[in-house]
Amino acid sequence: MKRVALVLVAIITLFPVYAQRKNFTYKFYGFVRGDLFYNTRANMAPVDGNFYLYPLDKNPDANGEDLNATPNGSFYTFTSRLGIDVTGPNIGTAKTSAKLETDFGGFSGSTTMLRIRQAYVNLDWGKSSVLIGQTWHPLFGAVMPDILNLSTGAPFQPFNRQPQIRYQYNVKGWKLTASALWQLQYLSSGPKGMSEDYIKNSCVPEFYVGADYVSHGWLMGAGVHLISLKPRTSSEWQDKTYKVNERMTALSYEAHFKYTGKNYTFAAKSLMAACLDHTALLGGYGVSSINPENGEQEYTPFRHSTTWINFTYGKKWKPALFVGYTKNMGTGKSLVEPTKVYGMGLNIDQLLSANVNLSYNLPHWQIGLEYCPSIAWYGSNDPGTGKVKDTHSVTNHRILGLVMYYF
Structure with a gap:
């Protein structure tokens, strides 16, 4: 009788665990990646x-020699990745799933520590779904370049993963998306450098609304993005500290398409971007006025026109071509000073890059070689327009060798 009682206790103890897990599925995935570049x-x-x-x-330098005209290169494997996809029991009519993904290519000085790439839960009702957690920014979207460089087309293609609440609705080939996003690893620029405080103090998340249409190999879509930052909450002015109420708000617009044929793809994306430096695009904002009584500042965003195109052919042997171009369109208001600006690459008038690559693809393997020439036209910002004047060009040639093993 005692033995039977022990068996019953064991069954009762283990049953909740079994009941919890029997409707779950787990799938590990990832890759080992090696990048050799020059x-x-x-x-x-x-x-x-x-x-x-x-x-x-x-x-x-003191003799006029360019200190940045020095070759460099290395070999790394720390962008190797590991992830797990989980599907769980339904909640009512909603299918549940989750993703957790990590690698070593973090945002600190260490490349030996794991960082979160994606971590979210998703509820799917078929026509509609809700995602809560960190995943790709909607500006990254369903259309991105197929190249070998880890940057995946940046600074022409938005590259960013953020905590967000995303709602999607699907009907007759259409996918409508609405997202509210916060910042964690990819941060906006400001008076304190790159910081999440600007959007945290704003109390207004980023917003994105967009639509995609899929039909007979075509994927076409467009979207609008809003960001509203509070660069400062206090001002040091004439040896006194004042509480200030500052805000910088900007809208960005994007359109994209992709056609997938039998053995080839052609894709393109174009943006009128404002203050998207946290998505690895050129951009930011500057000070347009200063209140003489307390030092409170007003801001004006820089506008950048950015476009890329990408063509790939083949499956086993796959050649590919990518071309990206960005133009600084200036600011809507005059700048107080050309130096009172915050962002990335604001003194670049134009940026042009190309990628030519060839990869050999087998099940679980990719081996490739890529050549990327880039030309940037640098100058100084005109305080009246924010545009870049008196430009000169610099050029880099990058060669990348890649080996990847997928599992």
């Missing part, structure tokens, strides 16, 4: 040079 000069390239963006301006 550049002919210094560049804006976070993640120890892996996340290539654009060449840095000339930096003359």
